[in-house]
Amino acid sequence: MAESTSTPVSESALQTQEPRKSIPIKAWYYNPSDAPPSEPHQYSPNRDVSTDHLQKLGVLTWTQIETDQFENNRFLNKIKTVRGYNYEEVLTVAPEALPNFEENTKKFFMEHLHDHEEIRFILDGVGYEDVRDYDGQWIRIEIKKGDLIVLPPGMYHRFTLDKNQYLKALLLYQGTPTRIQFEKNPETDIMEVRLDYVQSVLELEKHSAPEVQDKVLAATTKAMGAITV
Secondary structure (H helix, E strand, O other): OOOEEEEEOOOOOOOOOOOOOOOOOOEEEOOOOOOOOOOOOOOOOOOEOOHHHHHHOOOEEEOOOOOOOHHHOHHHHHHHHHHOOOEEEEEEEOOOOOOOHHHHHHHHOOOEEOOOOEEEEEEEEEEEEEEEOOOOOEEEEEEEOOOEEEEOOOOOEEEEEOOOOOEEEEEEEOOOOOOOOEEOOOOHHHOHHHHHHHHHHHHHHHHOOHHHHHHHHHHHHHHHHOOOO
């Protein structure tokens, strides 16, 4: 059976538990080799992608958040409150924990989008989120214990485990919880949520002057910086 629990999140349980000093999340351009998806797929030399670049794409990340007694973690609860995450569930993705493991992991690795944010706080294990860059290249983001990642609505992405085939995550939601994914096809390309993402993120980067792009990044960074304890 999958290890999965669903409980409403209290916004008042803010304890005095400080996060460790955060370091940038690891990300790089995906090398489309014949290796299994669970391999890192790095170029040689590796082609790193900065946190600033991820933020311009709408991807938000925090790292080194304490996972022990995460229900009482002040920093995590602050993120929930500020961003309106009011529901959560714990999901374990592993051969012995997730029913129809092969079928489901293949589905996770299909390119898709959501009409809502995808929020994952990694409690244990390692996985990879692949997201599309402006020019369509895949960027691979390593997510591991203590990392929290937010993918925006309308962004094409996919997920896979690393070679250890184990990840335990806290899934967070705004409002009604849902895991519905829309696999990429001509119809998803014209979904309102996709068009909004293209116009507000992808097209903005193509047609905006550098100073405008810098203002967008500064606004995102400021919003993230407001989540402090």
